[in-house]
Amino acid sequence: MDTKFARLTLDPDFQISRIDKRVYGSFVEHLGRAVYGGVYQPGHGSADEEGFRRDVLDLVRELQVPIVRYPGGNFVSNFYWEDSVGPVSERPRRLELAWRSTETNEVGVNEFARWAKKAGTELMMAVNLGTRGIDAACGLLEYCNHPSGTKYSDLRIAHGVKEPHNIKTWCLGNEMDGPWQVGHKTAREYGRLADETAKALRQIDPTVELVVCGSSNTGMATYPQWEATVLEEAYNSVDYISLHTYYGNRLNDTANFLAYSDDMDHFIRTVISTCDFVKAKKRGKKDIMLSFDEWNVWFHSDAADSDTMGNRPWSVAPHLLEDQYNFEDALLVGLMLITLIKHSDRVRMACLAQLVNVIAPIMTEEDGPAWRQTIYYPYLHASKYGRGVALNTALRSSRHDTREFTDVTDVEAAAVWNDEAEELTVFAVNRDLEDSITLETDLRGFAGYELTEHIVLEHGDFKAVNSAAAETVAPHTVTDRDELDGGLLKSRLAPASWNVIRLKKRK
Structure with missing residues (x-):
């Protein structure tokens, strides 16, 4: 037997849950060039009659983004929504405190809602509980709904x-546990405010779903007591608690970097346990669901961002958080998507942060095209083919240790069964940097299914990037790496590769 192996057993009766499509959501904040120069740029060759870039809309529609969080992010904690509506010529310019920029309010609530319709997506609206509170939140909900x-x-x-x-x-x-947040509060202060705000909002529209702020990351000194305290106050009034995390290869250690999805998995499990502890304490009848509404790789642009905000503040739409993603970043994004799918019973919403220009899969040139970063592709594949029922894969894999992690599976995988279309998709990442590994998938529970496609994202250079001029890292279809015989599918996974293995029932 090979020392390195990976095995899955798939059966339609072994289910985690039906996936909420909103787990493939994204995020647009009034930050840098996300809005101005990103989704909106009057005068650009692709701009429509309202100033929205058609080339960006085309890429967003290709991703089939189901929901977009807006308008922040840190931005929301100093957002005066009234300034963003009404005649554009009468809207004031404001100092934007989170990112030390000037907000023109040229794009506001109504404009972005129109953009969302054009993009085929829904809005997840955030309210300002930093510098404002219940009154402003109620006013915005009344205005919108x-x-x-x-x-x-x-x-x-x-x-x-x-x-x-x-x-x-x-x-x-947003991230009310963070000292960087305008209007930062203690867990008890925030929990009380969130609870009272939630109760007031439900008076206006009882159908809304409400997300309370969890910890900004697992490194916060208050984590996970923050979650417990906030939910002790707001459990009966809210539906979701948020999670945020970003990872970066700061150690320049690819094997260790690709294990960070294990940290994400542990984060999710800890928050679920905390939610269920509060449920037991309150003799609750409902489960608090999770909204992982900020997640991505983010570290490439740190030095440039500090320089821009520190030395050249108060500009309009400065270049901020414009990480240029490489091949290994795409692998980790794929691993994080697999982690979200495996927790679809409790993670019902998630937002890749962000969508355009700012730590984003889509980038734009001011006088040129929009183009796809490396991370665009695993996000695209999961959104397109990850709709349906998440299956319990019973994954067994050989393992390895890294600088920060032990017992890291060589192969990480998730499977989604689209029962309506009778399609089955396996998402798999080979985290071994040197060797191919054969993934053996027991498909006896899916009699009559045949292989239709094996898509691979692979590259010989972990630091390879895409640009407007050249798409160096792009997926391709392979035809010589799979063998299906007697209900057993053997798929060769190349070293350090993202794999999308698709099957469909014969008619």
Whole structure:
């Protein structure tokens, strides 16, 4: 027997849960060139009649993004929503405190809602619980969702938006545990405010889903007591708690970097345990679900960002957080997507942060095209083929240790069964940097299914990047790495590769 191996057993009866499509969501913040020069750039050759870039819209629609969190992020903690509506010529410019930029308010709530419709996505709206509170949150919800006949609903109509936006998912602030947050609060202070805000919002629209802020990352000194304290206050009033995490290969150790998805897995398990502890303590009847509404690789642009904000503040749409992603970043993004799929019973929403220009799969040139970063592709594949039922894979794999982790599986995998289309997809990453590994998948529970495609993202240089001029890292289809015989599929996974293995039932 090979010392390195990976085995899956798949059966339609071995299910984790049906995946909420919103787990493939994303995020657009008023930060850097995400909005101005990203989704919106009047005068660009691709701009439509409202100034939205058609080339960006095409790429977003290709990703089939189901939900987009907006307008922040740290930005929201000093956001005055009233400044972002009404005649554009009358909107004030404001100092944006989170990223030390100037916000022109040229794009606001109504404009972004129109962009979302064009992109085929829904909005996840965040409210300011930093410098503001219950009153402003209620005003924004009334403006967005109430039909007519009140101060703010009639104001929306006066602004030319007759029909309500009917935004169903609302975030109660952002990263309120972080000292960097404008209006940072203790867990008890924030939990009380979130609870009272949630109760007021439900008076206006009882159908909304509400997300309370969890820890900004596992390195916070208050984690995971923050989650426990906040939920002790707000458990009965909210539906979700948020998780945020970013990883970077700061040690320049690829094997260790690719093990960070194990840290993400541990983060999710810890928050689930904390939620369930509070449920037991309160004799609760419902489960608090998880919204992993910020996740990605982020570290490449740190030095440039500090210089821009520190030495050249208050510019409009500066170049900030424009990480240029390489091949190994795409592998970790794929591993993180696998982790989210494996926890789909409790992680019901997630947002790759962010969508355009700012730590993003899509980049734009001011006077040129929009283009796909390396991380675009695993995100695309998961969003397209990861709809349906997440299966319990019963994965067994050989293992290795890294600088920071032990017992890291050589192969990490998830499987999704689209029962309506009778399609089965296996997502797999070979984390071994040197050797191919044969993934053996027991498909006897899927009689009559045949292999239709094996997509691979691989490259000989872990630091290879894409650009507007050249797409160096791109997926391709292989035809000589799989053998299906008697219900056993053997798939050769190249070293350090992202694999999408697709099957469909014969007609």
